[in-house]
Amino acid sequence: MMDSSEVLEHEERAAAPSSNIKDIRRSAMDLLARREHSRLELARKLHRRYSEYDLIETALDKLVSDSLLSDERFTEVYVAYRKRAGFGPVRIAGELRERGVSDSLTNRYLDGGDASWRDAALAARDKKFGPQPVTEVNEKARQQKFLSYRGFRHNHFDHIL
Known part of the structure; x- marks a missing residue:
């Protein structure tokens, strides 16, 4: 109806x-x-x-x-845009899937190496919480939850927390 x-x-x-x-x-x-x-x-x-x-x-x-x-051109631009906005590869891959981009094309542009994703995770964390080191367990859990929600994998942010 x-x-x-x-x-x-x-x-x-x-x-x-x-x-x-x-x-x-x-x-x-x-x-x-x-x-x-x-x-x-x-x-x-x-x-x-x-x-x-x-x-x-x-x-x-x-x-x-x-x-x-071009889905390829769209994917390249979209990945760069979302990465600059502080989002990780898991979240970006889901958004591209919703937009009809193939997994093979998505993976090609998201495989920029873990180092670049670590840098992006650090930038997202610093923007939200500041550059000071985490000392409390509750604060560490809060920041881990934030970075996971943003689409970063644990290996992208375990070294910064």
């Missing part, structure tokens, strides 16, 4: 004039001009606007063949 917003959205799609591939491509290019998207992310956004699934897939295929849409 649909709620009222879903019914309205469905009726708007049905009442909307038929879109052509140029409109879909233009919308996709507008979204890509703002930031990189994975193919799945872009498809989801376009499906909210247009009901012609075949045309959307055709437009996406054309964007991929024109090198305007």
Whole structure:
């Protein structure tokens, strides 16, 4: 059973004039001009606007063949962005999986070596808690929980706590 917003959205799609591939491509290019998207992310956004699934897939295929849409480029940018924001490889891998990026592609960009992830864990910890060493057991547990939640593995932060 649909709620009222879903019914309205469905009726708007049905009442909307038929879109052509140029409109879909233009919308996709507008979204890509703002930031990189994975193919799945872009498809989801376009499906909210247009009901012609075949045309959307055709437009996406054309964007991929024109090198305007690339899951590899998206993954590279996304991993760097989230790492700078203080998130670890476990969390980033989950987010990429939700965005439709393959595990093999994800692993290629997350395998930057444990040293770089240790540095990222240290930076995230210092930003949140400061650089002073941990002396209390409760505080150590609190910081471990924070870093685990952020997606770091134990071997990334055991040396700093």
